[in-house]
Amino acid sequence: MAGRSGGRTAMLLGAITIFVFVAVYFGIAFTSDWGQPAGEASASDADKRLDRLVRRIDVTIAEPVKGIVDLAPVQVGDSLPDIEKYPVTVQPATGSYAEIFSSTEKGGEGVDGWLTEAAQAFNDAGIVLNGERVSVKLRNIASGTASDYIRSGKYVPDAFTPSNELWGAMIQEDGIPIELLSERLVGNVAGIVTKKAKHDELVAKYGFVGVKTLTDALAENELAMGYTDPFASSTGLNFLVTSLETYGGGNPLGEEAVQGFQRFQANVPFIASTTLQMREAAKSGMLDAFVLEYQTYMNSPDLRSEYVFTPFGVRHDSPLYGLGDLTVQKRDILLSFAEFVTRERWQQEGTRKGFNGLEEYRPESKPIDGSMLEPAQKLWKEKKNGGQEVAAVFVADVSGSMDGEPLNRLKESLLAGQKVLGRENSIGLVSYSSEVRVELPIGTYDTNQQSMFVGAVESLRAGGETATFDGIAVAMKLLREALVARPQAKPVIFVLSDGETNTGHSLDDIRSLVEAYRIPIYTIGYNANVEALKSISAINEAVSMNADTDDVVYKIGNLLNAQM
Incomplete structure (x- = not known):
């Protein structure tokens, strides 16, 4: 008898939880200030427009399903595609x-x-x-x-x-x-390219421009600078090591180095997976400075005319x-x-071809000790968000064209990628086809949420058309609501899709909202024509990458490692 009563109680609580979530989802007013447009009136207007837009979308709230969590550590080799991919x-x-x-x-x-x-x-x-x-x-x-x-x-x-x-x-x-x-x-050589006007401004203040002055200016929020993932990029790894040595003196992994790194990292608006992605993002003109190799700089007349190159770190x-x-x-x-x-x-x-320049440049620091490189990468992974929680929604395309191998690889990539997510973060999952389905509401990434995320991913099924921007709109609404309880969290959206939108809202319908909320939207296209996705990633300085079923697991793993 007690077992039946407990079962009914659990079912009732589950029903109440779903009811409350649905009620909140369709009724709550936003109060968080993070990522809102300037001024209360404009923020309220954006929220009202988002509410109206989402009310026109067919949204289903899924019943949470728990999956089996694999606690085995991530093995990079398991996600690497066959070498013939390269x-x-x-x-x-x-x-x-x-x-x-x-x-x-x-x-x-x-x-x-x-x-x-x-x-x-x-x-x-x-x-x-x-x-x-x-x-x-x-x-x-x-x-x-x-x-x-x-x-x-x-x-x-x-x-x-x-x-x-x-x-x-x-x-x-x-x-x-x-x-x-x-x-x-x-x-x-590797270097930091800085807009000429900003370079002159820094010279006037600091007397010269080097890694220390640039990172100090970044720490004081005087500079908008981006760099590349030190797990994937030679220039990014060089910049990380150089920055830690600059702040730590003789101890690049000591407390002074960590504190210095966290000060400037707190104001870094953009981390790209590769130098090529950084170069593309820089075309928007929103970055004052970013890292680059001299050979690329020399082969880019537009950069040479608008930016000053400052070498750093070990030679390339x-x-x-x-x-x-x-x-x-x-x-x-x-x-x-x-x-x-x-x-x-x-x-x-x-x-x-642009090589053999700056022959006179020699690194200021002593030769690198190989034993510090992996700990430096680990430090970057743990400290890059400065203790700030990331609230992320994964938006998965489950339209009919994803059926079979594409969806299997999408699932595999999310199941592998979730292993690298920090426990201090919060995540949710939305899927979309002709309609949108909230597979998992945003929640702190503890073992329970991880289990439900795994269960939600494993239960994804393909069918229907492709309402990409409906899925993004619902993800934005979930984040806006989550930020009420987590006002200091950094909101992020990851979109995984294999094709262009053919139903629901368009990019033009949501562009102004993406701009208003300043939520970075990282997009992964499955070997498709995803120009619209690239356009939406570019709005708030996020990365758009093209993958296929061979390398999507590896690429998504790198992206999540860099951003979360």
């Missing part, structure tokens, strides 16, 4: 060859194809070593991603030429066999490392290749 820009011409991972500023094409062209010339030269004609195989892959493959053991090439020495130091610290074969293939001279237990032949191939590309002809070609 293009081989130069194929080997012989049976005796060495495979090289190259960073993207030199292993691509055009102005970013210096090493590609040099490697092809090496293969065409008919070089013979130890009685055999030899060649190289070049794969174009970002330094952080390449490091993940190597350190996880998922795929280890014969050699690796990242942008800078920091990745080599991390690999060595992991105990992986690694040998520095060449300190430099071509010259480059593209060292070449041999990996694993190389045979004598492979090691000889790599040494021959390093000698070939450092010949005058190829160094002149590097200069023509």
